[in-house]
Amino acid sequence: MDLGRLKNKQQKETFLAPLVSLRQVKKVFPPVRGGNPVHALGPIDLDLRAGEFFAVVGPSGCGKSTLFELIAGLAPATEGTIAFEGKPIAGNVPDGIGVVFQEDSCLPWRTVRANIELGLRKSRLPAAERDAKVGKVLELMNLTEFASHYPAQLSGGMRQRVCIARTLVMEPRLILLDEPFAALDQQTRLLMGEEVLRLWRAIGATVFLITHALDEAAMLSDRIAVMSARPGHILEIVETGWPRERDSRILEDDRFGPTAAHLWRLLRNETLRAADAR
Numbered sequence: 001m002d003l004g005r006l007k008n009k010q011q012k013e014t015f016l017a018p019l020v021s022l023r024q025v026k027k028v029f030p031p032v033r034g035g036n037p038v039h040a041l042g043p044i045d046l047d048l049r050a051g052e053f054f055a056v057v058g059p060s061g062c063g064k065s066t067l068f069e070l071i072a073g074l075a076p077a078t079e080g081t082i083a084f085e086g087k088p089i090a091g092n093v094p095d096g097i098g099v100v101f102q103e104d105s106c107l108p109w110r111t112v113r114a115n116i117e118l119g120l121r122k123s124r125l126p127a128a129e130r131d132a133k134v135g136k137v138l139e140l141m142n143l144t145e146f147a148s149h150y151p152a153q154l155s156g157g158m159r160q161r162v163c164i165a166r167t168l169v170m171e172p173r174l175i176l177l178d179e180p181f182a183a184l185d186q187q188t189r190l191l192m193g194e195e196v197l198r199l200w201r202a203i204g205a206t207v208f209l210i211t212h213a214l215d216e217a218a219m220l221s222d223r224i225a226v227m228s229a230r231p232g233h234i235l236e237i238v239e240t241g242w243p244r245e246r247d248s249r250i251l252e253d254d255r256f257g258p259t260a261a262h263l264w265r266l267l268r269n270e271t272l273r274a275a276d277a278r
């Protein structure tokens with residue numbers, strides 16, 4: 001898009017404004033049973049750009065899930081501000097944000113279709129519109145054939161697709177995923193990654209993915225934040241420069257190896273530094 005052609009100043013600002021912005025965000029958990037408070041995160045400054053695929057990697061326990069919960073509005077920050085589309089996030093998951101967790105959270109007593117419909121129940125949409133939305137998402141996630149199956153009749157990868165579909169049906173502008181493929185084998189993970197890339201292109205949402213898999217982060221993302229050991233800070237934001245049209249074959253690209261190696265170097269140095277400091 002040629003910004004010079006956007007005549008209206010306000011329009012220009014809206015386009016350039018970050019979708020999510022964190023300023024000096026810090027999280028300290030109160031002491032558990034007479035112990036010490038845990039400084040889990042920050043202070044962090046971070047802007048997510050509308051439409052990008054953004055990943056976060058970092059050592060275990062560095063505060064990734066904490067960061068995820070803060071952006072999702074599931075927990076309050078101890079200090080600092082977080083805004084989604086210019087409005088402060090406080091209290092609950094804002095409209096426009098969809099959340100996918102690590103664990104398979106399908107309801108076993110509901111069919112695939114009923115699981116996906118769940119979120120729409122509250123929105124007072126006419127039944128026909130609701131069915132149309134669910135139908136579209138079933139198709140997008142290649143689940144149409146399995147609409148009447150129960151979760152126990154699906155593979156782990158398919159169940160995770162149902163969880164993603166359940167979020168997608170709400171048409172979020174920002175999708176937050178916390179290690180969504182962690183329980184899957186490597187091959188399925190790569191293929192699920194491809195599906196998420198396809199969806200990301202199809203729906204034009206912004207994706208924020210937490211993962212411990214460096215190859216996954218390097219393959220999927222436009223930008224990757226590498227976090228320090230706890231309290232988590234952002235050590236570096238790596239830009240991959242991948243084209244929007246991409247899939248797992250990016251693994252064969254000459255630039256893939258150096259990108260993944262750079263992530264590993266940052267993370268390895270950080271883990272060693274943190275171990276020395278103990």
Ligand SMILES: Nc1ncnc2c1ncn2[C@@H]1O[C@H](COP(=O)(O)OP(=O)(O)OP(=O)(O)O)[C@@H](O)[C@H]1O
Nearest residue numbers: 029038040059060061062063064065066067212230
């Ligand atoms: N509700 C809580 N109460 C107290 N401490 C917490 C709470 N949630 C997280 N923590 C602490 O905050 C720190 C960061 O935890 P967090 O779950 O964010 O790490 P993570 O980077 O997601 O780790 P992993 O890669 O293992 O998932 C840990 O030391 C953890 O013990």
Ligand SMILES: [Mg+2]
Nearest residue numbers: 064065066178
């Ligand atoms: Mg976590």
